[in-house]
Amino acid sequence: MIWSAAPAADSTPRPVSLDEAQRTANDAAGWVEENWSIWLSNGLRMILIVVIAVVMRSLIRRAITKLIARMNRTTEHLDGTALGGLLVNAERRRQRSEAIGSVLRSVTSFLIMGTAALTVLSVLKINLAPLLASAGVAGVAIGFGARNLVTDFLSGVFMILEDQYGVGDEVDAGVATGTVIEVGLRVTKLRGSNGAIWYVRNGEVKRIGNLSQGWATAGVDIQVRSDEDLDRVRGIITRAGEEMQKDEPWNERLWEPVEVLGLDAVYLDSVVIRVSAKTMPGVALGVERELRWRIKQALDAEGIRIVGRPLDADLETAAADPAAAVAAPSALANPASPQSQATVPIPPGPTLGK
DSSP: OOOOOOOOOOOSOOOOOHHHHHHHHHHHHHHHHHHHHHHHHHHHHHHHHHHHHHHHHHHHHHHHHHHHHHHHHTTGGGTTSHHHHHSOOHHHHHHHHHHHHHHHHHHHHHHHHHHHHHHHHHHTTOOHHHHHHHHHHHHHHHHHHTHHHHHHHHHHHHHHHTTOOOTTOEEEOSSOEEEEEEEOSSEEEEEOTTSOEEEEEGGGOOOOEESSSSOEEEEEEEEEETTSOHHHHHHHHHHHHHHHHHSTTHHHHBOSOOEEEEEEEEOSSEEEEEEEEEEOTTOHHHHHHHHHHHHHHHHHHTTOOBOOOOOOHHHHHHHHOGGGGSOOOOGGGOTTSHHHHHTSOOOOOOOOOO
16 A cells, blocks of 8 residues: 655744844834834823813813802892892802803813814824714704704703893793792793692793892772762872881882872773882782782771772663563564465365366
């Protein structure tokens, strides 16, 4: 038997000669020597960019915090004074300043760190065009999907910056009315008159009526008989208002004397006298109730009776006409009338034969 075997492939690595190893080491050393300066330069640039970004972010955030704190300290010396009562309260200032500071710090961090990240990528020779294009497409998609959230956020930012309302204000937001208990960048919490808490999205608010800023007006209508002495009635109402302004706590809630504006309406048997008073914001309803109470007592003490509003003119005419409910006479009611004769059925005639 003749055995013929092909030389099998040697799977064991051949020993590297000293010349080959030396040549490979020289090539690696030469490549490192050529590129180490670039690596060192790029590394130092990236470290410098990161350090500058961190330092700038820290300084700007600290400056924003000090600015917000200084804004709060400017009105601290007014607390407890008459002017301080017209300004926003401490809780409102604190919440508004915190919201503004949070927004400014977040925007600052996003701009500085985002710019630093893009600069580092450019140092690494990474093509930013595809990245920016992808980010733009993703931003458009997220913007369409979360447009309501973005609208609520931007509306909340401008509401806080413009100081449209704050904690403790009585506001009419269109969709709900109540006292503001919390102001957020996305949602505002209102407590209604029945105790319910309303969560109002800032983007849904189209108008705001703030009932707690500046001053309010309390208006009362007094209706008396038309034959009363109006000058005497005016004097009685004025004295009642002066006495009310001297008593606690109405002396603080009434900012101006009670004023009799004049006749608001004139009827056949009565007249309506309009009374107005400038009050603290948010207490006009209570002032109106107390003013009605005191005016009623003062008029009763002087023998002047308050009357009710007359009925509508159309209703009075209808009630005064007794024939309005009687139907008009009909011609068919008379048997001798032509109309009644025409309704008599025709008697049947003789039957015709075939």
